Amino acid sequence: MKIIIDTEENIAKKAAQQYIDLLSKKPDAVLGYATGSTPLGLYAELAALCDAGKISFKDVTTFNLDEYVGLDGTHDQSYRYFMNTNLFEKIDIPIEKTHVPSGLDLDIAAEYDKDIEKAGGIDLQLLGIGVDGHIGFNEPGTPLDSITHVVDLLENTREVNARFFASIDDVPTQAVTMGVKTVMNARDIILIALGKSKAEIVERMINGPITTDVPASVLQLHPSVTVYLDSDAAALL
Numbered sequence: 001m002k003i004i005i006d007t008e009e010n011i012a013k014k015a016a017q018q019y020i021d022l023l024s025k026k027p028d029a030v031l032g033y034a035t036g037s038t039p040l041g042l043y044a045e046l047a048a049l050c051d052a053g054k055i056s057f058k059d060v061t062t063f064n065l066d067e068y069v070g071l072d073g074t075h076d077q078s079y080r081y082f083m084n085t086n087l088f089e090k091i092d093i094p095i096e097k098t099h100v101p102s103g104l105d106l107d108i109a110a111e112y113d114k115d116i117e118k119a120g121g122i123d124l125q126l127l128g129i130g131v132d133g134h135i136g137f138n139e140p141g142t143p144l145d146s147i148t149h150v151v152d153l154l155e156n157t158r159e160v161n162a163r164f165f166a167s168i169d170d171v172p173t174q175a176v177t178m179g180v181k182t183v184m185n186a187r188d189i190i191l192i193a194l195g196k197s198k199a200e201i202v203e204r205m206i207n208g209p210i211t212t213d214v215p216a217s218v219l220q221l222h223p224s225v226t227v228y229l230d231s232d233a234a235a236l237l
């Protein structure tokens with residue numbers, strides 16, 4: 001794992017440079033995107049670069065990590081809605097080339113790994129990390145050979161995400177997520193972690209044993225992972 005410790009602002013710039021480098025070599029790259037608070041700075045940077053004509057996503061295909069079961073893409077807490085409003089509507093990507101697992105049609109969601117494969121596989125997968133070590137919605141205990149599947153969300157994850165909903169009762173109890181294997185199949189991976197709430201799990205991801213108890217620890221086995229941390233998230237390294 002390559003570890004880069006910097007400010008949130010510089011992390012957005014440095015990670016965006018990885019996208020510029022990739023798309024200059026491979027304009028039709030397949031990008032794996034993530035939701036949550038963590039990637040917002042990077043998405044703003046990518047949108048600004050696109051606006052300035054320094055990067056283009058017009059030939060890119062994207063696959064998002066996950067989606068809540070039961071939420072339509074027009075629901076303002078769905079991850080489809082998040083991606084449309086925070087990135088896709090701000091860059092030059094044709095919306096039909098963007099994919100988010102269906103939270104409504106689980107038969108379609110079951111084909112997600114095949115869809116990724118047909119598109120040529122993911123060149124660069126972006127990840128955040130949950131305080132419990134989840135990547136995507138792969139909670140502790142998820143088998144390392146898992147592909148896209150439906151998960152029951154842990155109570156803690158629902159509580160953490162309740163900040164975006166009117167009340168915890170509105171947070172869905174299930175999600176569809178790429179599996180650990182789906183993520184590990186990506187050619188390159190960027191993981192960003194910000195803030196002191198992530199410090200302990202970041203330390204376990206990097207220095208701890210590879211275990212399904214900390215799904216992100218499996219990234220130690222991936223040949224090309226860049227981990228971007230602010231000083232708070234890196235505090236226990």
Ligand code: PGA
Nearest residue numbers: 036037038039128129130
């Ligand atoms: P966050 O979520 O970016 O909102 O902290 C990360 C995650 O749960 O993967």
